Amino acid sequence: MHHTALTQIESPGPVVLATKWRTAFIACAVIGVAAFAGGLAVDAARAWQSYLVSYFMFACFGVFGLFFTALHHAVNATWVIVVRRVAEGLTAYLPIALVLFLVMIPGLKYIYPWATPDFVTHYPAKREWLSVLWVSVRGIVFILVWMFFAWKLVRMSLKQDETGEPSLTRKMIYWSIAFMPFFAGTFSMTSFDQLMSLEPKWYSTMFPVYCFAGMFQSGLALITIIFIMLRRQGALRAVTTPSHLKDLGTLVFAFTIFMTYIGFSQYMLIWYANLPEETFYFIKRSEGGWQYLFIALPVFKFVIPFFGLLSQGLKRMENWLLMVCGAILIGQYLDIFWMVRPSVSGSAPVIGWIEIGTFLGFAGLFGLAVSWFYGKYSVLASRDPRIIESANWRFWE
Amino acid sequence: MKDELGVVVGFFNDPDVILHAADSARKKGWKDLDAIVPYPIHGMEHALGIRMSWVPWVTLIMGLLGVIGGFGLQAWVSAVAWPLNIGGKPLISWPAFIPVTFECGILIGGISTFIAMWAACKLPNKKPRIFDERLTDDRFALVVPIYEGIRTDDVSTFLKGAGADDVRIVEK
Numbered sequence: 171m172h173h174t175a176l177t178q179i180e181s182p183g184p185v186v187l188a189t190k191w192r193t194a195f196i197a198c199a200v201i202g203v204a205a206f207a208g209g210l211a212v213d214a215a216r217a218w219q220s221y222l223v224s225y226f227m228f229a230c231f232g233v234f235g236l237f238f239t240a241l242h243h244a245v246n247a248t249w250v251i252v253v254r255r256v257a258e259g260l261t262a263y264l265p266i267a268l269v270l271f272l273v274m275i276p277g278l279k280y281i282y283p284w285a286t287p288d289f290v291t292h293y294p295a296k297r298e299w300l301s302v303l304w305v306s307v308r309g310i311v312f313i314l315v316w317m318f319f320a321w322k323l324v325r326m327s328l329k330q331d332e333t334g335e336p337s338l339t340r341k342m343i344y345w346s347i348a349f350m351p352f353f354a355g356t357f358s359m360t361s362f363d364q365l366m367s368l369e370p371k372w373y374s375t376m377f378p379v380y381c382f383a384g385m386f387q388s389g390l391a392l393i394t395i396i397f398i399m400l401r402r403q404g405a406l407r408a409v410t411t412p413s414h415l416k417d418l419g420t421l422v423f424a425f426t427i428f429m430t431y432i433g434f435s436q437y438m439l440i441w442y443a444n445l446p447e448e449t450f451y452f453i454k455r456s457e458g459g460w461q462y463l464f465i466a467l468p469v470f471k472f473v474i475p476f477f478g479l480l481s482q483g484l485k486r487m488e489n490w491l492l493m494v495c496g497a498i499l500i501g502q503y504l505d506i507f508w509m510v511r512p513s514v515s516g517s518a519p520v521i522g523w524i525e526i527g528t529f530l531g532f533a534g535l536f537g538l539a540v541s542w543f544y545g546k547y548s549v550l551a552s553r554d555p556r557i558i559e560s561a562n563w564r565f566w567e
Numbered sequence: 568m569k570d571e572l573g574v575v576v577g578f579f580n581d582p583d584v585i586l587h588a589a590d591s592a593r594k595k596g597w598k599d600l601d602a603i604v605p606y607p608i609h610g611m612e613h614a615l616g617i618r619m620s621w622v623p624w625v626t627l628i629m630g631l632l633g634v635i636g637g638f639g640l641q642a643w644v645s646a647v648a649w650p651l652n653i654g655g656k657p658l659i660s661w662p663a664f665i666p667v668t669f670e671c672g673i674l675i676g677g678i679s680t681f682i683a684m685w686a687a688c689k690l691p692n693k694k695p696r697i698f699d700e701r702l703t704d705d706r707f708a709l710v711v712p713i714y715e716g717i718r719t720d721d722v723s724t725f726l727k728g729a730g731a732d733d734v735r736i737v738e739k
Binding site for chain 2: 434565
């Protein structure tokens with residue numbers, strides 16, 4: 171269909187969450203607290219592990235909102251400006267992630283071998299880096315760095331909503347480029363500290379890239395889902411078209427390939443070299459029931475999104491995109507669960523009420539934080555100098 | 568398909584004007600429209616009534632065949648034709664085959680696409696139609712083929728009305 175080009179953009183304003191959703195999020199948060207508290211009483215290690223899985227998944231979403239915003243500025247992209255505020259909204263979770271990280275500090279000793287006294291005598295060389303104090307300090311500092319850049323970028327973006335000042339765009343580009351090296355360092359070390367150190371003997375130089383790829387793929391899936399929700403609600407309906415959906419779908423598709431490439435590379439190199447100090451990580455995770463999960467990962471993170479998003483027509487269909495992105499989010503949870511859980515437990519994989527309850531708790535808090543942002547600020551950067559160009563972006567129609 | 572009797576070419580100076588002209592020409596029911604423009608104009612494919620190309624299907628099918636063939640070749644070579652124990656690993660060690668499998672998919676898919684593109688574009692074309700040298704610079708041409716039942720005068724009048732500053736009739 172041939173669309174007439176828009177010549178001016180009205181700000182759609184904030185989108186206040188429907189009461190039933192707010193109630194649902196609050197209920198999820200309450201369930202989360204209850205399930206986690208119950209879990210602590212039953213099996214503390216398992217409860218803290220499920221806490222870590224959900225914590226890492228949602229912290230990644232928060233920092234991905236910031237990274238996506240910065241990336242879009244750094245490459246000077248135009249079509250994605252209509253999506254930017256969606257990504258900026260995800261950063262509203264970062265302060266909550268900080269609090270939830272502080273909550274996790276007393277639990278470190280249940281899940282990380284380096285937090286136990288035994289470790290110090292066995293691995294003297296690693297005790298300086300991997301100690302409760304330093305891991306906690308690094309974790310806090312990294313989230314503060316992310317919050318600082320998020321505050322800078324989002325504040326300028328919101329200011330532009332009022333003034334329409336084009337020079338702010340230039341400033342945002344500078345700040346975004348400045349953020350990139352910080353992001354690379356902080357995110358890599360976060361993945362070392364929080365996931366790889368679960369197996370302090372094991373190391374893989376691909377590991378931060380693996381976590382980055384998982385964050386990128388699942389973060390894009392989440393942004394696509396929120397974008398579709400806001401289109402359905404109507405706020406972004408006037409300024410976006412299936413062309414924007416198709417482009418988001420293409421990005422998800424691209425990072426599906428990236429995720430697959432990184433995941434396979436890490437596995438193949440360790441499999442090929444066959445060194446016992448490396449292979450035990452995968453052996454532990456491919457026996458005793460874990461092999462089913464190991465096979466499920468490429469299904470959720472590669473087969474479904476790859477073949478699901480291959481066709482241009484399917485990428486333009488909201489319902490289809492929602493399903494594929496949902497599968498990716500399931501895959502991301504399973505992936506982190508698969509990385510975390512076998513480190514302490516020798517038991518078969520069980521996703522029971524502790525895991526689901528804790529996940530719901532994080533999802534509830536995340537939903538409340540992010541919807542607070544969308545309910546307070548306009549969901550469209552409506553006075554960006556290139557917003558009209560972005561809204562008029564068309565691919566084949 | 569009926570024989571083309573010739574073409575009427577309208578020359579335009581503005582990409583938006585030619586886009587609308589192409590849209591109206593398609594709505595008049597004229598077939599096989601073509602636009603010769605110095606750079607891609609978004610929406611032009613739709614305006615001209617050009618459907619999705621069949622080339623991506625060639626890429627998909629040949630790419631998948633390349634994947635199957637690449638994996639099959641390695642499995643056959645290392646397990647059937649010349650079984651060789653490498654590092655005590657199983658004869659069909661699939662992780663080791665994946666890079667070559669992937670490359671075969673890309674290679675066969677790529678070469679097939681290249682050949683299919685030539686076929687789809689009917690290349691090599693010995694008689695290129697050069698209507699105006701400025702079409703690679705700042706002019707835009709809409710080409711309306713004339714078939715039986717279409718009057719050349721109607722097309723000329725339409726193109727002038729749609730904003731063409733020059734209309735030429737090119738006999739076959």
